[in-house]
Amino acid sequence: MIARRLRTLAFATLLLAPASGWAAIPLVVEAALDREVVAPLLEAFEQAHPDIALDFRDRSTLEVDERIAEADPAPDVVISSAMPWQMARVNEGYARRLDSAEARGWPEWAKWRDEVFGFTFEPIVMAYRLDLSRHMMPPATHADLHTLLTEQLELLRGRVTTYSPSRSGVGYTLFQQDARYTTRFWDLVAAMGNADAVLEANTRAMLEGISEGRYWLGYNLLGSYAMVWAQEHPEVIVQVPQDYSLVMMRMAFIHRDAPNPGAAREFLDFLLSRDGQRVIAGETPLFSVRPDVIGPYTAQRLRDQVGERLYPIPINASLLAFVDPQRRDAFMARWQREFERR
Amino acid sequence: MIEVDGTLKSRLAVWLLVTVSALGALLLIEAYLSSQRAAERAYDSQLESAALTIAEAVQWQEGQPVVEIPAAALQILATRHQERVFYAVLDADGQRVSANLDFPIQADWRKQVDEHPVWTDADNLGAGWRLHGREFDSAGWETQDPVQIWVGHTLAGRQALTGELFERAVTRFLVMVLLAGLLMLLAMRVALNPMRRLRQLLRQREADDMRPFDARVPEELRELAETLDTLFARQRESRDALLRFTADASHQLKTPLAGLQSTSELALKSTQPDEWRRALAAVHDGAERTSRLANQLLSLARLRHVADGSEMRRLDLATLLRETVFEWAERDVAEDHDLGLAKLPSTPLFIHGEPWALRELLGNLIDNALRYTPPGSMITLGLVRHVDEVELFIEDDGPGVAPEVLERLHHPFERGGRQDTHGSGLGLAIVDSIARRHDARLNMAPHTPCGLRVSLYFPLASQEDTP
The missing domain is CATH 3.30.565.10 (Histidine kinase-like ATPase, C-terminal domain)
Known part of the structure; x- marks a missing residue:
């Protein structure tokens, strides 16, 4: 269904805009955000702004980060889930301030300098295959997971998957944040290493592995993708950790050298607006940040379900520490050491 | 001829205004500078805290400094104004051990830091920055080289705090000026009251009332009151002199005229031509004397009242x-x-x-x-x-x-x-x-x-x- 809608969208952008004879303003959005997931939002934007020709380029976080500094012409809007890297770029001065009512009204904890905005609220989850529950009690907390990995080691060997911290910026960020909360995280890393956990570069690969039966258990998946997947793949169960659950936010900013800053402002304003957030809450699993939006996917609703155990990765200067090369090296060294501990 | 040259009130007001404006300008400049200093001090100490926090994280591994940047240091640097932040850890040769921005640290800054912690301003990456550098001695097993830690942030917080402090100073100053102005108006009314009283006393005087004043006046008006008193006294004297002169002159003229009268009466009663002749001679003498007296009176009056010396x-x-x-x-x-x-x-x-x-x-x-x-x-x-x-x-x-x-x-x-x-x-x-x-x-x-x-x-x- 999503695919069909996407095709219509493509037709609309390719045929409709030039045919109507408008000099449509081009708008380039470089995004580390699956097009399929975000399609309803883009469609709504194009309907609201028929004079803007949206060019949404879906890339990996690494590519997006590179293009911020190197693309010529620069993109208009940059969206990425690699929060520390986005933050570093903003600190380097690549972002342009958004001065609008929407920006000013945005919650303080989800923006930085009025330049970069966290516009989604995606919980980090565990996912398991239905088979798992036939053999053992599925994990509901990080401690449960650790216990399972030690007690059911032989059953789970090679059937656990998680992010590769070296190949995925999101994965690295999540592990850094995990390590900030508890030192027992390293026991979990050691246990996963012990169980020969397979490291994947993205959530999709993990979900595909679980559906295919290669993996029984996945750790630190993006809830937004996992929930959509689970709707179409009944063998996959999504579990929001009951002790604490990290929340990742996609961060969007207008590029300093945006060729079309006006259109970029419109786009960002739309992302933050009630209309845009309502689409996010109702038609995507990205979860709306705004407390005044109602729908199945809102931060408020998630809080109601999970309680106060949601820990959004804070959008502030502390993120910059994650991209410090020495700190990263030290973290990776420790990861390797723990993961290979026998 | 009385020419009205402004009012005392407006004169006082103008002077007050000039003084207050001049002093006020100085005061506001001072207030701005001191606001700036206060903001500078407040935020410089945050830079210092961040540098100290980073220094705490410096460790030596196999003769190389290693620093795991503490997230807290970055948050201290960013402040609640969400500044852009910069940090760099340099080894003894000036090589970067760790840094987040490509911010050139000048050689002479590094030299200064050898001696004492440095605060400096710089422009880079499209913004103004405040930088702080300090040196830390380390005691590793293999090496004792010092490391330099540089931190910096943009200036939004300083500007905001300066503005806030300055705004408060300006508000205080304006309130003070307003109050002072009101008090001054009141004071002027009170101070000018004696003038009004003096004016009323003068107005109420009868035209021929030349008595000295009976009024309470402040020191500044004493001279004026005394001068008026002297004027009254002189007027009184000259009027008295005139009255005395007129009385004396009448008296002097009366005597010879009375003599003429009695002589002529005696002569009229007599029938002797000799008597007549003698009386006529006496009358002639008397008339001559009287005429001379009148002449002298005239010349005195002329002398006293013809003031201009045109014939000099x-x-x-x-x-x-x-x-x-x-x-x-x-x-x-x-x-x-x-x-x-x-x-x-x-x-x-x-x-x-x-x-x-x-x-x-x-x-x-x-x-x-x-x-x-x-x-x-x-x-x-x-x-x-x-x-x-x-x-x-x-x-x-x-x-x-x-x-x-x-x-x-x-x-x-x-x-x-x-x-x-x-x-x-x-x-x-x-x-x-x-x-x-x-x-x-x-x-x-x-x-x-x-x-x-x-x-x-x-x-x-x-x-x-x-x-």
């Missing part, structure tokens, strides 16, 4: 004196006296004067001397030249005047206690008036061994001053 000119006093004395010596009235001139100076003695007035003066002096000395007395006139004035004197060897009367001698109708002559008592008063017109001093002293010496000191006209 440069003249030689010696010539004038000689002519006048010779003229008088030939008259009948002088035949019983020895009227003469002392030896006059050989050079002319120029003064500014009115010839008719000076002749009148000399005439009165000579006439007085002739009348108040017994026949055969010697009367001498003369001139003595002093440094910048000339003394005109007349002396006689008559009976002289009692010292206590000398002072009053020039008052009208004062005859030095003598009732035995036909003088009018106006002669010396006229002399005094003329002397005043010529800026001359009048001096009367007893003459030795007997008699009176009257001296007049005229200022000499300057030599260059030709007529």
